[in-house]
Amino acid sequence: MSACLRLTDDNFLEEVLDAEVPVLVDFWGSWCPPCKMMEPVVDALAETFAGVLKVGKLNVDRNPATRSQFEVSAAPTFILFQDGEVSMRAIGARSHKQLVELINRALGRREAAPQRVVAVHTASQASGRTQLEVSTI
Amino acid sequence: MHNAKCTCWNCPAIDLAGKVDFRACGQSTKQFVKAADDTEETRIMGECKRRPELGLFDPMDMTFAECTEYAPGPYGYMLRDMRVMILGIDGYLGWTLALWLGSLGCKVSGVDNYNRREWVKERGAQTIVPISRMNERLRAAREVLGLNIDFRQIDIYSERDRFKEFVDEVKPESIVHYAECPSAPFSMIDVEHAIKVQENNVLGTLATLFTMRDVVPETSMVKLGTMGEYGTPLTGRPIFEGLFPADAVLQWEGREWSLGGEIVPRDPASFYHVSKVQDTFNCYEACKYWWLRSYDVMQGVIFGVDTDQVSADPRLRTRLDIDEWFGTVINRFVAQAVAGIPLTLYGMGRQIRGFIALRDAMECMTRLICSPPEPGQYAVVNQVSGIYSTRELAYIVAKTGREHFGLDVQIQRVENPRVEADEHPFEAIYERLPKEFGFAPQVALEDEVRKMFELFLTDEVRARIEERRQVIMPKTWWSGVKREVERLELLDLQGEIEEDERMFKINR
Numbered sequence: 072m073s074a075c076l077r078l079t080d081d082n083f084l085e086e087v088l089d090a091e092v093p094v095l096v097d098f099w100g101s102w103c104p105p106c107k108m109m110e111p112v113v114d115a116l117a118e119t120f121a122g123v124l125k126v127g128k129l130n131v132d133r134n135p136a137t138r139s140q141f142e143v144s145a146a147p148t149f150i151l152f153q154d155g156e157v158s159m160r161a162i163g164a165r166s167h168k169q170l171v172e173l174i175n176r177a178l179g180r181r182e183a184a185p186q187r188v189v190a191v192h193t194a195s196q197a198s199g200r201t202q203l204e205v206s207t208i
Numbered sequence: 209m210h211n212a213k214c215t216c217w218n219c220p221a222i223d224l225a226g227k228v229d230f231r232a233c234g235q236s237t238k239q240f241v242k243a244a245d246d247t248e249e250t251r252i253m254g255e256c257k258r259r260p261e262l263g264l265f266d267p268m269d270m271t272f273a274e275c276t277e278y279a280p281g282p283y284g285y286m287l288r289d290m291r292v293m294i295l296g297i298d299g300y301l302g303w304t305l306a307l308w309l310g311s312l313g314c315k316v317s318g319v320d321n322y323n324r325r326e327w328v329k330e331r332g333a334q335t336i337v338p339i340s341r342m343n344e345r346l347r348a349a350r351e352v353l354g355l356n357i358d359f360r361q362i363d364i365y366s367e368r369d370r371f372k373e374f375v376d377e378v379k380p381e382s383i384v385h386y387a388e389c390p391s392a393p394f395s396m397i398d399v400e401h402a403i404k405v406q407e408n409n410v411l412g413t414l415a416t417l418f419t420m421r422d423v424v425p426e427t428s429m430v431k432l433g434t435m436g437e438y439g440t441p442l443t444g445r446p447i448f449e450g451l452f453p454a455d456a457v458l459q460w461e462g463r464e465w466s467l468g469g470e471i472v473p474r475d476p477a478s479f480y481h482v483s484k485v486q487d488t489f490n491c492y493e494a495c496k497y498w499w500l501r502s503y504d505v506m507q508g509v510i511f512g513v514d515t516d517q518v519s520a521d522p523r524l525r526t527r528l529d530i531d532e533w534f535g536t537v538i539n540r541f542v543a544q545a546v547a548g549i550p551l552t553l554y555g556m557g558r559q560i561r562g563f564i565a566l567r568d569a570m571e572c573m574t575r576l577i578c579s580p581p582e583p584g585q586y587a588v589v590n591q592v593s594g595i596y597s598t599r600e601l602a603y604i605v606a607k608t609g610r611e612h613f614g615l616d617v618q619i620q621r622v623e624n625p626r627v628e629a630d631e632h633p634f635e636a637i638y639e640r641l642p643k644e645f646g647f648a649p650q651v652a653l654e655d656e657v658r659k660m661f662e663l664f665l666t667d668e669v670r671a672r673i674e675e676r677r678q679v680i681m682p683k684t685w686w687s688g689v690k691r692e693v694e695r696l697e698l699l700d701l702q703g704e705i706e707e708d709e710r711m712f713k714i715n716r
Contacts, residue, residue, distance in 0.1 A: 164454050
């Protein structure tokens with residue numbers, strides 16, 4: 072289950088602009104392949120930064136007012152809001168590591184990127200059969 | 209159930225036309241400012257084509273589990289009497305799926321131009337499992353299974369006006385696109401065949417996409433691609449499911465970019481595979497331009513003969529080809545074993561591929577049909593249930609033939625008429641169907657191979673294999689040469705099987 076907030080034109084003020092903690096917003100569209108591929112990364116960010124910031128997703132087609140207010144014309148667009156102001160903005164797909172770095176920089180945090188457990192696929196050489204291993208990056 | 213929380217946003221019965229400002233994002237600033245002036249009206253609203261009494265509503269507000277038009281079934285929530293149109297319904301997969309879906313309560317319609325029958329006939333080959341004319345097949349479906357399949361003989365490319373009329377009449381809620389020539393060697397015979405394959409596949413797909421845009425834009429297209437589009441990258445990098453995940457990064461000159469959502473590289477291995485790659489791009493673009501929704505199914509090499517429906521009556525059997533052009537490898541191996549021809553490994557015989565049994569493929573397709581993509585979504589699944597080298601497969605078939613049916617099965621290595629790596633790394637990712645659609649393979653390879661032997665050893669099928677012995681050994685070279693491949697080596701089967709089993713134990 073996603074730990075992300077479902078943001079809308081109706082709750083954006085309360086959940087994002089008036090929020091007491093920083094909020095990362097993923098502006099996404101169902102027609103956008105990079106947005107779809109970002110879903111697990113964005114979900115992981117919510118866990119990575121639990122207690123530090125909130126992560127929310129806003130569908131750009133369903134929420135035209137917010138989309139227009141922040142002039143989002145490409146998806147995915149990631150905007151970090153702090154005290155109702157834009158403190159970081161990135162367009163296009165990013166790896167988990169890249170987004171962590173961008174967010175940490177915007178927040179003025181110096182600590183190393185938190186670790187994240189990911190599934191890594193390896194194939195046995197002889198048969199090419201795929202096995203699932205878990206490792207940490 | 210995997211699709212319980214899908215909403216009307218995913219449902220093909222939703223009518224979004226004229227009610228959604230799909231063009232607003234990713235287009236000009238002027239357009240989205242205009243949208244902001246009129247917020248309420250530009251919200252996504254839809255009407256249900258099945259339940260007009262609901263009026264205009266927010267399609268995200270109702271889930272499949274909540275909707276009275278959906279019923280839970282073995283493969284997820286499914287629209288009651290769902291209208292599914294199968295393009296290429298007379299083929300190996302098309303006919304099997306028609307009976308399968310019909311038995312699940314779908315209203316099945318379909319078109320075919322009988323090209324497959326023509327092409328196989330032209331090569332002097334035949335389906336070894338006899339099939340009758342379409343009228344007979346339809347009658348048998350009615351008598352045995354109680355299904356009424358709405359069939360038209362139409363070429364979706366050259367008769368696209370008729371095709372459009374039929375789609376408009378039926379208003380399918382899902383279109384399964386199987387209407388492609390599935391043969392690499394057939395496309396490599398000569399220029400005429402290469403053109404035939406590319407025309408049928410590329411232009412047929414293009415005509416289908418335009419038809420869907422004009423007539424049924426909310427309908428999902430489940431299109432058959434092939435794992436062969438990806439090739440076998442010698443770097444050993446994973447073969448992702450169509451699009452790169454966001455954590456796949458490109459590093460160059462000390463910089464780094466996410467490749468998330470970009471189409472993964474294709475490396476087709478014949479002019480047929482090139483046509484499939486072109487289809488992939490055409491589908492991808494159509495979803496982008498017109499908000500069509502499509503699952504692109506990168507299917508592994510198919511094998512097998514059995515589903516409950518096709519096995520219910522001899523008149524319901526689906527076709528099965530074992531010739532060098534239209535036979536897939538496991539089907540061919542079993543036929544070779546029955547015909548007393550040593551199973552043919554090309555080159556080293558260490559080509560590794562993804563495979564899936566006919567029954568498992570039907571289940572995957574059904575799960576995809578039940579759970580359509582979102583508007584504009586182009587999604588890809590790798591439809592594979594196991595990974596094998598051709599050598600492993602030959603051993604499994606040989607062992608089964610020897611131990612269960614008393615056949616003296618041999619294996620030979622022959623010249624490889626194709627241009628391909630016959631020894632290579634292979635790491636295919638096939639997680640979406642199990643993780644997102646609840647698919648778990650039901651068919652064990654050895655069991656299906658046994659069923660194939662049982663069918664192939666019946667007098668009628670065996671006789672039909674014998675009648676067409678001459679089309680089993682490959683003669684179509686990618687270079688254009690036309691001569692039968694020569695044997696390189698007859699394998700020491702007993703030693704190899706023992707070695708193979710030892711390797712299996714290590715690997716498993």
